[in-house]
Amino acid sequence: xxxxxxxxxxxxxxxxxxxxxxxxxxxxxxxxxxxxxxxxxxxxxxxxxxxxxxxxxxxxxxxxxxxxxxxxxxxxxxxxxxxxxxxxxxxxxxxxxxxxxxxxxxxxxxxxxxxx
Amino acid sequence: xxxxxxxxxxxxxxxxxxxxxxxxxxxxxxxxxxxxxxxxxxxxxxxxxxxxxxxxxxxxxxxxxxxxxxxxxxxxxxxxxxxxxxxxxxxxxxxxxxxxxxxxxxxxxxxxxxx
Numbered sequence: 001x002x003x004x005x006x007x008x009x010x011x012x013x014x015x016x017x018x019x020x021x022x023x024x025x026x027x028x029x030x031x032x033x034x035x036x037x038x039x040x041x042x043x044x045x046x047x048x049x050x051x052x053x054x055x056x057x058x059x060x061x062x063x064x065x066x067x068x069x070x071x072x073x074x075x076x077x078x079x080x081x082x083x084x085x086x087x088x089x090x091x092x093x094x095x096x097x098x099x100x101x102x103x104x105x106x107x108x109x110x111x112x113x114x115x116x
Numbered sequence: 117x118x119x120x121x122x123x124x125x126x127x128x129x130x131x132x133x134x135x136x137x138x139x140x141x142x143x144x145x146x147x148x149x150x151x152x153x154x155x156x157x158x159x160x161x162x163x164x165x166x167x168x169x170x171x172x173x174x175x176x177x178x179x180x181x182x183x184x185x186x187x188x189x190x191x192x193x194x195x196x197x198x199x200x201x202x203x204x205x206x207x208x209x210x211x212x213x214x215x216x217x218x219x220x221x222x223x224x225x226x227x228x229x230x231x
């Protein structure tokens with residue numbers, strides 16, 4: 001158990017819909033990272049937040065957005081869903097301040113999204 | 117730009133045999149290298165990491181990896197595998213991009229242990 005929690009575990013929805021994935025980082029961690037894992041793209045970094053502020057963006061679509069709240073939990077919002085958005089979405093957390101490339105990221109169990 | 121190539125998508129081995137999972141990286145800046153393991157239906161768990169110092173890094177569950185700068189490799193090894201090592205293994209390179217850490221993962225190697 002990494003200490004990172006994600007809800008829900010599974011999500012089934014239809015194309016065009018909007019969903020919200022939730023992540024709670026380990027106690028004391030200020031950074032939250034979101035990743036997408038799919039069969040064709042592998043593990044892709046989406047976005048990072050540190051202490052409530054966006055710090056880095058990866059391959060995140062404009063239909064996707066995220067935020068980190070004062071209690072440090074984070075939400076990833078996926079809208080206008082397409083079949084290709086079906087994937088496993090991971091959240092990870094870390095303790096280091098931005099600019100710490102040696103930091104270990106601790107991963108949650110993931111949310112499996114299926115778009116029908 | 118940073119990239120990681122895991123040379124084998126699948127590696128089948130017999131129980132108690134040694135195994136090596138290969139990883140090559142490309143980076144134009146100082147590298148920090150990681151191996152993560154993903155057991156079925158679970159998230160990623162850190163096995164080991166190389167930051168600096170000794171090129172031989174020991175991790176959990178009896179795994180070790182050797183950083184080879186001249187060959188830009190970071191291969192993962194275990195001298196004797198167990199059925200419980202069946203999982204997907206990801207090599208990753210970390211770099212500082214625009215002031216933030218970015219982890220770039222390889223495509224993964226599925227390790228299957230046969231009795």
